[in-house]
Structure formats: C-alpha cells, structure tokens
Amino acid sequence: xxxxxxxxxxxxxxxxxxxxxxxxxxxxxxxxxxxxxxxxxxxxxxxxxxxxxxxxxxxxxxxxxxxxxxxxxxxxxxxxxxxxxxxxxxxxxxxxxxxxxxxxxxxxxxxx
Numbered sequence: 088x089x090x091x092x093x094x095x096x097x098x099x100x101x102x103x104x105x106x107x108x109x110x111x112x113x114x115x116x117x118x119x120x121x122x123x124x125x126x127x128x129x130x131x132x133x134x135x136x137x138x139x140x141x142x143x144x145x146x147x148x149x150x151x152x153x154x155x156x157x158x159x160x161x162x163x164x165x166x167x168x169x170x171x172x173x174x175x176x177x178x179x180x181x182x183x184x185x186x187x188x189x190x191x192x193x194x195x196x197x198x199x
Contacts, residue, residue: 090115090196093133093177097121101176104189111198124170131163138182146172 092108092115095101108115118125125133137144141159144166156162166173178184178192186192193199 088180091118091179092116092192093118093120093125093173093175093179095119095121095171095173095175098175100187100189104176104178104186104192107189107193111193113196113198120170120173125167125173127163127167130167130170130173131159133177133183134159134163134166136182138184143185144174146174 090113092101092105094105094117096119105117134141134144141162144162156165174185174187176186176189176192178186178195180195184191184195186195
C-alpha cells in the first residue's frame with residue numbers, strides 16, 4: 088500500500104512526523120507541497136477522501152470566513168489558492184489523515 092506524507096518543511100509538526108516515519112524505517116513518498124504545489128485535482132482528492140471531519144483541513148489559527156466556503160468545490164478552490172492554510176501534516180494511507188499530533192501517523196500505520 089502506497090504511503091504519502093504531504094509535508095510543509097516550515098511546520099514543526101510536519102517535520103516531527105517526517106522524522107518519526109524515518110526512525111521507524113517506513114517506506115513512503117514525500118510530497119513537499121510548498122515547493123511543488125498541489126493541483127486542484129489533488130486538493131479535491133484529499134477533501135473527498137479525508138478520513139476525518141472536513142473542517143479540520145484548514146488551519147484553525149488562521150482567520151477565514153468558513154461560511155463563504157460552504158461546499159467541497161469552494162473549499163477545494165480556496166485551498167488550492169491558499170495552500171499554506173492546509174492543515175499539516177497529512178498522511179495518505181488508504182485515506183487521507185491529518186496527523187496531529189504527529190505520532191498519529193504511527194497509529195494509523197499500526198506501528199508501535
């Protein structure tokens with residue numbers, strides 16, 4: 088099963104998650120979406136296959152008008168244009184997971 092870590096190197100939680108996966112010798116693809124932005128279809132895929140509450144996909148410490156983003160289509164467009172507001176890190180393993188705290192990645196993968 089393919090594992091992908093959607094990573095923002097400026098985020099301490101994302102860096103911690105990356106290090107945890109490396110320490111446990113997990114084979115995964117690293118997707119630095121700051122250097123290589125996600126396209127709209129990738130964003131839509133994350134939104135459509137998020138294993139958790141969709142409202143968690145946007146960073147809470149940023150101000151935005153969630154009422155104006157009242158559909159998955161609008162949310163996808165908003166996140167495509169504002170990728171720094173995407174919650175991180177995100178791990179793909181069967182579905183997309185927001186790994187907060189970073190140790191959640193190991194839990195999802197069934198690693199002690």
